[in-house]
Amino acid sequence: MNKTKDLFITSFALFSLFFGAGNLLLPPLLGYNAGDNWFWVAIGFMITAVVIPIIGILAHAKLQGTLYDFGKKVSPKFSLIYCILIYIIAVAIPSPRTAAATHEIAIHPVFETSPLLTSTIYFALVLVFVLNRSKILSFIGKFLTPLIVIMLLMVIGIGLFSSEMSTSISQFETPMVAGILEGYQTFDAIGAVVVGAVIIISINLRHKGSFEDKKTLIAKSGWIAGLGLFIIYAGLISVGAYYGSEININENLSSDMQRANLLRGISIAALGNFGNTVLSILISLACFTTAIGIIAGTADYFKGLLGNSQLVYVCTAIIACVFGVIVGQLDFHSIIIIAIPVLYFIYPITIVLILLNVLPKQYSTPFVFRAVVIVTFIFSIPDVLGFISPSDSLSKLISHIPLAKHNLGWVLPALLTLVISIFKKKHQA
Structure with missing residues (x-):
């Protein structure tokens, strides 16, 4: 062809x-x-x-x-x-x-x-x-x-x-x-x-x-x-x-x-x-x-x-x-409402997996993958809970996480983890 x-x-x-x-x-x-x-x-x-x-x-x-x-x-x-x-x-x-x-x-x-x-x-x-x-x-x-x-x-x-x-x-x-x-x-x-x-x-x-x-x-x-x-x-x-x-x-x-x-x-x-x-x-x-x-x-x-x-x-x-x-x-509309908490959970993990897979091999080791994905998962939890069951205590927690009020609290922790894990892996090597 x-x-x-x-x-x-x-x-x-x-x-x-x-x-x-x-x-x-x-x-x-x-x-x-x-x-x-x-x-x-x-x-x-x-x-x-x-x-x-x-x-x-x-x-x-x-x-x-x-x-x-x-x-x-x-x-x-x-x-x-x-x-x-x-x-x-x-x-x-x-x-x-x-x-x-x-x-x-x-x-x-x-x-x-x-x-x-x-x-x-x-x-x-x-x-x-x-x-x-x-x-x-x-x-x-x-x-x-x-x-x-x-x-x-x-x-x-x-x-x-x-x-x-x-x-x-x-x-x-x-x-x-x-x-x-x-x-x-x-x-x-x-x-x-x-x-x-x-x-x-x-x-x-x-x-x-x-x-x-x-x-x-x-x-x-x-x-x-x-x-x-x-x-x-x-x-x-x-x-x-x-x-x-x-x-x-x-x-x-x-x-x-x-x-x-x-x-x-x-x-x-x-x-x-x-x-x-x-x-x-x-x-x-x-x-x-x-x-x-x-x-x-x-x-x-x-x-x-x-x-x-x-x-x-x-x-x-x-x-x-x-x-x-x-x-x-x-x-x-009902399908969109159902989708929101699901997206807050799975989308951040999907985004970091996509980004990690296009990095050069020396920066995308299993150690880096595990560290970034775990941190992303942890920091995306408040977004999901905030939509499903909002509370004052959760709001106070979110107020201390950068960008969390915009449902993007996972972004900076994931980026920071990526930098630290790459540096640590290179230092160990």
């Missing part, structure tokens, strides 16, 4: 596997609430929704293994538990969320069907694609992603040119932190370690190039997909900010319906009545490709874990789709 063609198909597929429900719905409302500070919110959002995920793809390019390889330097048992948790979370939250978003925004307003019918048909189609494993990368990269990108650029481009370019006052005290935390909700760091493994296996199925050739292909694809995500996110955030005074999102509604109303308003303002149709297709395609990536990645992992059995792959895919149908009955 032509190398340039192969590069762009892989890049487009990677972009599409990342770009799901949250990626489309979260940025416009974030920009709307950010108002005149939309640029700083966008910078924060890019850190957790673009930079960290693309570093995750670079780590996959370096390892060219499975998700298990990300955590094995901590310990084999840790890595096994971490992998199982990640895949359970992926199947339990972001995958059903794609069906909920598709139903609420694209299907129900037109056909008024039940969530059960929508999610059943949706995951039946997902299962068909997942079971045709070898064709996933090519189909998504050649056909679905270009359609998604064209529609997005139409909405953003026409929207920016047709708006009055006026913004409201920001509702955020710390815009960059607000962007960072909202970026959690895209699940893209978790997506990087899950869909990166899908890309690795898909590439191995398609051609038998050398390790270095595959490394180059994966890394370049990551950069191109990251650039695409950056442009689309910045565009959606800025359009949300500039349309703030023109669209009534009805602030009495839940935040998920505000997101839907804002995106629908922008689409109609940019494309007229045709905007509703474009939005429905866009939501459906973006969500569908992400669900395929999540379930294929999960099935791949358990297939490898249990003797490389194709029967395990098929059974895992079916179970994941059935679970998607069940959880997909919840509305988008």
